[in-house]
Each structure stands twice: as structure tokens, then as C-alpha cells.
Amino acid sequence: MLDRVRDVLGQLRRERSRVTFAAVARGADVSRTFLYQKGEARRLVAGQTIKDRPEKATPGSLATLLWRRILHQHDTQADLGHFTRLGLVTVPTTLLASTVALWGMPHTIGT
Numbered sequence: 097m098l099d100r101v102r103d104v105l106g107q108l109r110r111e112r113s114r115v116t117f118a119a120v121a122r123g124a125d126v127s128r129t130f131l132y133q134k135g136e137a138r139r140l141v142a143g144q145t146i147k148d149r150p151e152k153a154t155p156g157s158l159a160t161l162l163w164r165r166i167l168h169q170h171d172t173q174a175d176l177g178h179f180t181r182l183g184l185v186t187v188p189t190t191l192l193a194s195t196v197a198l199w200g201m202p203h204t205i206g207t
Contacts, residue, residue, distance in 0.1 A: 097124070097126055097130065097134075097137070098134075098136055098137055098140075100123075100124035100125065100126065101120060101124045101126065101131070101137050101140055101141065102140065103124070104119075104120050104123035104124045105120060105140060105141065105144050107123065108120070108123070108144075109144070115141065115144045117131050117132070117141055120141050164179075
């Protein structure tokens with residue numbers, strides 16, 4: 097099955113067609129579930145999807161990738177602007193709360 101996935105990816109590249117999990121699944125005659133659950137197949141398609149659509153590749157941490165994966169699983173889109181605004185609000189708030197908690201811990205427990 098992985099050979100069929102590779103063949104379809106090659107064909108889509110040659111045709112300069114948009115690479116999506118759905119397109120690869122149709123062309124390779126496999127389910128999208130197979131593509132998502134089979135690690136090697138997922139890496140092949142995801143790697144080509146990012147090359148095909150660099151605007152969708154959001155640089156960042158593993159947490160970023162997991163958050164975007166969860167959004168995708170719930171068929172929710174978050175553009176880069178929304179993602180950035182959310183990060184600008186939540187990251188400083190979380191850092192401040194964590195710093196205060198770490199600073200306050202020795203004073204609270206007397207260590």
C-alpha cells in the first residue's frame with residue numbers, strides 16, 4: 097500500500113496538482129484513516145503537503161503542531177493571524193502565572 101501512496105504522490109507532483117490526504121487516498125485506493133494512522137504514510141503525505149503549501153506550515157513547537165492537528169480533527173480552520181493573536185494573549189499570560197507561582201512557592205511553603 098505504501099508503494100501506491102508513493103506512486104500517487106509522484107504523479108501529483110508531476111501533474112503539479114494539489115497534494116491532500118483526500119487526493120492521495122483516492123489515487124492510491126486507500127482510506128484516509130489508513131493515511132492518518134499508518135505512520136510512514138502520514139509522514140509521506142504530510143511532508144509533501146507542507147512542500148506543496150508552505151503557507152500552511154506554521155513554524156513552532158510540538159505543542160503548536162499538536163494544537164493544529166486537533167483543530168484539523170475537528171474540521172476547524174485557524175488562519176495564521178488568529179493563531180498569532182491567540183499566542184500573543186496566552187503565552188505571556190501563562191509565563192507570568194508560572195513565574196509568579198514558582199516565585200511564590202518557596203515563600204508559601206517556607207523553603
